[in-house]
Amino acid sequence: QVQLVESGGGVVQPGGSLRLSCAASGFTFSSYGMHWVRQAPGKGLEWLAFIRYDGHDKYYADSVKGRFTISRDDSKNTLYLQMNSLRAEDTAIYHCVKEKAVVMDYWGQGTLVTVSP
Amino acid sequence: DIQMTQSPSTLSASVGDRVTITCRASQSISSWLAWYQQKPGKAPKLLIYKASNLESGVPSRFSGSGSGTEFILTINSLQPDDFATYYCQQYSSSSWTFGQGTKVEI
Numbered sequence: 001q002v003q004l005v006e007s008g009g010g011v012v013q014p015g016g017s018l019r020l021s022c023a024a025s026g027f028t029f030s031s032y033g034m035h036w037v038r039q040a041p042g043k044g045l046e047w048l049a050f051i052r053y054d055g056h057d058k059y060y061a062d063s064v065k066g067r068f069t070i071s072r073d074d075s076k077n078t079l080y081l082q083m084n085s086l087r088a089e090d091t092a093i094y095h096c097v098k099e100k101a102v103v104m105d106y107w108g109q110g111t112l113v114t115v116s117p
Numbered sequence: 118d119i120q121m122t123q124s125p126s127t128l129s130a131s132v133g134d135r136v137t138i139t140c141r142a143s144q145s146i147s148s149w150l151a152w153y154q155q156k157p158g159k160a161p162k163l164l165i166y167k168a169s170n171l172e173s174g175v176p177s178r179f180s181g182s183g184s185g186t187e188f189i190l191t192i193n194s195l196q197p198d199d200f201a202t203y204y205c206q207q208y209s210s211s212s213w214t215f216g217q218g219t220k221v222e223i
Binding site for chain 1: 212
């Protein structure tokens with residue numbers, strides 16, 4: 001069965017950096033695009049970034065463009081999100097999500113990132 | 118960027134009710150719309166893709182319709198397990214956007 005397990009969350013100061021990881025299993029990771037989606041406490045879902053199955057194309061939401069970088073290591077079945085210049089408004093649960101024909105069919109449970117002095 | 122607006126934000130219903138949730142796009146997205154269900158403390162679950170296609174394993178009481186800018190999620194005969202928050206999501210031009218969510222409560 002498909003499993004997506006995020007890690008790397010924690011408390012970071014404003015302006016700091018964090019790298020999130022997502023370990024994928026149960027499917028052929030290298031054949032699928034992957035997303036990062038976040039949810040601030042008590043708020044709705046916000047799409048952040050997408051990487052195509054071959055890693056050649058990456059797309060970002062305006063809110064994180066230039067600060068966040070999505071990447072993947074198919075040899076490790078792992079998706080990453082490098083987050084720099086973090087702000088208080090980046091506080092959220094960050095989900096790794098598998099693509100299915102432009103929609104999102106499997107979600108990880110998420111990792112909490114808290115940006116606080 | 119395309120904005121997605123759901124209505125209502127909150128919906129009070131009873132078991133057995135027929136429930137409809139509307140999602141409007143700020144510009145035409147053809148049929149590139151999905152619906153997700155999220156329960157407290159859980160990750161979202163895909164219900165409907167490409168506006169009207171039921172995801173495998175999703176009960177047939179869920180259905181989706183619409184195209185262009187207006188879309189509807191219908192839940193026939195609401196079950197206790199259906200009390201949750203529902204999100205629409207569009208895909209267009211390598212960008213994805215969610216609606217703000219509709220909470221279905223008793």
